[in-house]
Amino acid sequence: MTDRIWLQSYPPGVPADIDEGRYSSLVELMEESFSKYAKRSAYSFLGKELSYAEVDEISQTFGAYLQSLGLVRGDRVAVMMPNVLQYPAVVVAILRAGFTLVNVNPLYTPRELEHQLKDSGAKVIVILENFAATLEKCVAKTPIKHVVLCAMGDQLGLLKGTLVNYVVRNVKKMVPAYNLPDAVRFNAAMAQASGSSFKKVTVKADDVAVLQYTGGTTGVAKGAVLLHRNLVANVLQADACFQPALSRIASGEQINSVCALPLYHIFAFTVGMMFSLRLGGKLILIPNPRDFPAVLAELAKHKVHVLPAVNTLFNGLANHPDFGKVDWSHLVVSAGGGTAVQSAVAKLWFEKTGCAICEGYGLSETSPIATCNPVNVTEYSGAIGVPVPSTWLKLLDDDGNESAPGQPGEIAIKGPQVMAGYWQRPEETAQVMTPDGYFKSGDIGVMDARGYFKIVDRKKDMILVSGFNVYPNEVEDVVSQMPGVLECACVGVPDDKSGEAVKLVIVKKDANLTEVDVRAYCKENMTGYKHPKVVEFRTELPKTPVGKILRRELRNT
Template sequence: MTDRIWLASYPQGVPADIDPSQYPSLVALMEESFRKYAARTAYSFMGKDVTYGQTDSLSRALAAYLQGLGLARGDRVAIMMPNVPQYPVAVAAILRAGFVVVNVNPLYTPRELEHQLKDSGAKAIVIIENFANTLQQCIAATPVKHVVLCAMGDQLGMLKGALVNYVVRNVKKMVPAYNLPGAVRFNDAVAQGTRGTLKAPAIAADDVAVLQYTGGTTGVSKGAVLLHRNVIANVLQSEVWNQPVMDKVPAGEQPTSVCALPLYHIFAFTVGMMLSMRTGGKLILIPNPRDLPAVLKELSKHTIHSLPAVNTLFNGLANHPDFNTVDWSHLKVSVGGGMAVQGAVAKLWLDKTGCPICEGYGLSETSPSASCNPTTSTEYTGTIGVPLPGTYFKLLDDDGNEVPAGQPGEIAIKGPQVMAGYWQRPDETAKVMTADGFFKTGDIGTVDERGYFKIVDRKKDMILVSGFNVYPNEIEDVVAGLEGVLECAAVGVADDKSGEAVKLVIVKKNPALTEAQVRDYCKANLTGYKQPRIIEFRTELPKTPVGKILRRELRDKK
């Protein structure tokens, strides 16, 4: 689709393309903000504000410390932490020192952590003590030689920090015993670095900035190689996309965004942390988004303009009794990503906040944002919107040819945010990149005459019932609209008669909901072969730490 029919659907003022070359590196982008917004709050965490100026000096010191360890330019440094202020400091330090950020899910098992540290070749890791025990169990099998150990209260000042650390360690018992000889405390590393000097390396746009490991839902976890220019491009694309509504933030009011998604996830990394850095915004760091009362209590203290989240978080917040303790009237943009946003959740969110959820779409391999609904939308469209500035989409058949108009096909993406490939896996890279530079996503989509794309499902999640394609997203979207359903997931299970049958797993909002009611509702809303053969009620659905429902686990547990 080289004619970009979707440009006609762009809001006024949004350009067709962006210029990623305006910054030679992410470091240049960050350092510009450190200078420009030195006195502004960059991060708010547990009642403590950290300014851009403080982030500048802390990251400069940590960068000097890391360089002093004798690491070579381009070496990988892992970060394994929840959303704490040390995270953005570590990111800035690693990049400023000329190294590569490896984002690690802090909830990994020792087996998963070992794989990622070995695969990336990380020589150092910045880790919060809560997960030090996991590292202890696998560090001997990895190339990691240097450990910087953080604690929850490191950046909260002497008194409050000591209190928070005491509670985390001794009251909540969130720090299992560990033994990591030679590990250096974060504050000690910073103090040491302050006495050293950062030798600023020349960093080019084509240098590797981040290794972003894909969730591994489709087999072994692979590192998407994101260059400095990939992340810069996506920050600039996201900025111009949000501009029509963010321009409405009153002059003198600092744009404020909620970072409830974990920073190791590329959505929060780019559209949360890096975008906020570029715009001089304040980022509210939420260390545990599953603790909804604590999230709402924190948000009630701020004026909020932007909330990127996944469907499960929007749903959880909107259904929480404390929801109205937060003033949502300043919210300008709610971006849904990571998984499909359900119509019922979008409707509830709009009813309660007056701010529609703009569903976007992207992957680790696209830094991540590739398409989004216009932020000026006033209603839920049920689509992933239109490709972002400078981005091209096309729909391919199994042979790599574009499908005829109106047909579903695999979404393929080309743009300045698309990765350079998978880390040290040329075979895997070759499978997903076309000769003309498009990345094949594995997602099946359709496009309408306005250039709005709709995901009908992942190639691998499709259920084949008696030769008919059944897309789980469709079933889930329908069933989520039934009164009494909190969450649901549909998967395919083996069936003697039809090859596969649909299994539906439901978490009830209303305990009185019965299987018969669900079956009647499905009969009324879904054609015969799409109706679930098996209906199961559970108290919760298995999810990734980001809140994505793990259909694979539901399939495995017949």
């Protein structure tokens, strides 16, 4: 699509295109911030703050340690940690040294971890000791040659660090027994390298920065190859989109962002860590986003300006009794992504904070942001917004041709943030990339006359009931607005008569909610073939660590 009709919907001040050559690499972007904002606080974690200068120093020391291991340019280093202070410093060290970061989900099983380490060819893993028992079960079958063990309290100072580590290990029993005799402690590695100097490396735009593995909820996890220029572009795209809101913050005031989503996830990595670095902001690291009382207690200590989150996090926080203990009056960006934001959640969030959820859309393969709603929009529309600067979207039919105007089609994305391909999987890369450079997302969407896109659903999630298409997102959005419903999910299940039938799983907000109530509400709000054949109540929905609902698990139970 050469005519970018969506540009008419951009707020004043948002450019049609970014300066893709502004930085040669993420390293240049980060080092600019280390220089400009040296005295500012970069990260806050459990009451401890690290300045930009301290992150600069720690990353150079740890980078020198990695260089001492004999790694060569482009070697992969895996990081398997939640949001702790070591994470960002280790990431900076890896990238500065010219190595490639492999982000690893800390909740992986040994089988999943083995696959990712073997597939990526990682030679080093930096891992929190809480997950060392998982590594022990598979490390012998992987290319890993060096293990660096971190502890929760490593960067908290001697007294507090010792106390935190004691509580984590002995009171909360969060570190299962493990045996990794050749592992090196993070603090020992830092001490070992303290006398060495970091050898500066020239990192280029087309060097591989990150192998970002897709969720793997449908088949084998694949590594999206994200180059330095891909991630730089997406940081600048986020900056361009959010500037109209950020400009409302007083000049010279440091921007505080919340990182409740895990840093190993591309949404938090780009819109949390890298974007905050670009702004000279402070990133508030939340190690466990599911502990709502702890999250809200931490946020009550800060001015909160930017909050990237998924629907389940917005919903859980807004419905928690401690929500009012946080001063939300400084919040200017509530960035929703990862999964569809439901209208009931968006309405509640706006009522309670005065800051509308700015829903966007993206994938690991797009670094991740591809579209975003303008930050000056306050009404929830259900749209994923318009393509971000320097980005083109088009809709493809089943034959790969552009869909007729107004017709749904597979969303295809072209822009500087689109991955170079899947790691060592040329055939799978060819399946998702068109000859003219568009990435086929697997999501079905429609576009209106203003250039706004709306997700209809994933191809694989669509339910076919007697020849009629039922889109789970629509059913979930309707039912989530019903009084008494906290959360819900919709999946297709086999049915002898209709081929497939709708199964609806609900978590109650009101204990008195009944199946009869649900069926009556669905009858009133949706046409017959969309009504659930099966209504099931549960105490919780199965989710990924990021908060995405695992529909696959609901289908199988």
